[in-house]
Amino acid sequence: MTTVTIPGEGSLPSLIEPSGRGWWRRFSRRPPAVIGLAGVVIVVAVAVFAPLLAHYSPIVSQFGHVLEGPFSAGHILGTDQLGRDELSRLIYGSQTTLEVGVLATLLAMAVAVPIGIASGFYRGAVDMLAMRITDVVLAFPFLLIAVGLAAIFGPSLQNIILALGVAQLPGSVRIARAEAMALREQDFVQAAIVTGVKERVILFRHLFPNMLSPLLVQASVSIPAAILGSALLSFLGLGVQPPTPSWGNMLASAQTYLYNDPWIAIFPGVAIFLTTLSFNLLGDGLRDLFDPSMR
């Protein structure tokens, strides 16, 4: 997103379009997309500056202040069942949430894009193999993938990221594959093949840079999906383990106190909802930008 502020047109070519400014002008004309971008920037800032923003420790209990309601003295959003400041836990919870969402997506992309490019470019046996792998991954609900990995390697943040990354694989492979198939037929790629350019160079210099925009769009929908997935796993007790706060495990422990103290169940859910909504709005904005026919 930093490409938009570069002064002097054409001084630094944007990966997405030759003129960075036109890109920003068209993007900024869509209020939902701008709201989404702002939301994402805010969540990232909260995660980065969590130690400065939170007034309390997210894990130290104050047993004299258990389940105080919102707007009680010193605790704007109240405290949870162990007397921990709800707002501070929400602030720190953004760190694990973003970490899982972004890393799972990066992992999926790093594995899926080479597979997708190879399968779309070479077709034949490579394609057949890649498609069967994605079919098998799709056949298992990601919950079971996560469960399996946790059983084999033990529950940890890395394994949640791994499980959600694996779950994201099929979608990313298919997109890279479709793009590679379309690009392969284009004249500049055909010309490169005919003139004997090395295949590795074609794959990474000709194909890959030209599929960055659809991959960017895929990333922007994959991050919120991974965030929802990790919240779901944490909610079931398979994800981030207490006392480390995650929005999912905060919701899980809040369920016991639902009848008398509903607010501790409301805030973490709102945080997840607003974060995923921001990413989805941003993703929609990017998609409209790259593929205006769907607007």
Place this chain on the structure above:
Amino acid sequence: MRAYLLRRAGISLLTLIIASMVVFLGVRAVPGSPATALTGNTDFSQAALAAINRAYGLDNPLPVQYVDWVGQVVAGHLGSSPVTGMSVVTELGNAFPITFELTVLAMLIALLFGIPTGVVAAIRRGRGADYASNGLALFGLSIPSFWFGIMLILLFSVYLKWLPSAGFIPFSQSPGANLAHLVMPAFVLGTGVAAVLMRQTRSGMLETLRTDYVRTARAKGLSEWVVVGKHALRNSLVTVATVIGLQFGILLSGVAVTEEVFGLPGIGQLTINAVFQRDYPTIQAVALLTAAIVILINLLMDFVYMVLSPRVRLAGEL
């Protein structure tokens, strides 16, 4: 057409075989001996361990074990749960109807909301109805289903006291109570799928509404109903059918949490309990069952695909 179907069926079978190998190897990759995984005990003498390994055929080479295991599964022997002592088949049999009813209701809700709003959004593109449907779809995509469930319980069970918050009553016992227990979970589960269906329908419709044959249909003087309903929608549903197939795997993950939130003793809750009790025979059976269901549904969707789209039908004949 038959060749195409046979090819798809062959691919599905291949996928199912690979999936079953993944399940088979997955359970054997769990740390500790397979005897531990299969019986739930960790404390064995060497002699007892050897006896168990022999009894379960675990001293055979892996390929032999796999073939034996597949033979047992095909014969319906899925073992028994070391936790409850019940046969896994009985457990699945008890839980399956609940999950089945929940999933069907959720899909119905999703289709009922998703497809009409998608069509309206495409026809009224760029106008109020389009923005409203898009907003709803974004809501459905962004809201965590389990939190949505908790909020509905807060509103309809805790404050308004209209609906029960948890539990299940069989349809045969009391149809009214059955639906009262399922309406919230089905709605929660259906929302996310409805959102995806709406978006797919909308973009599919936008694409087909621009095609020449739709213009021809309009030029022939056909009513807008026929043009949209018969020509455009039918072709847009081709992509929607694929998405429904893809959504099923995601839906089944959602089922687990939804059942957990609403206290429904279905396959999802069975899975979650099995996970926490390290009940591997049950997990193995559930994994195999869900993989088979997802693969079967995707095959069915291929078939629907063919019926809906003359292009695919004809390509299959060539």
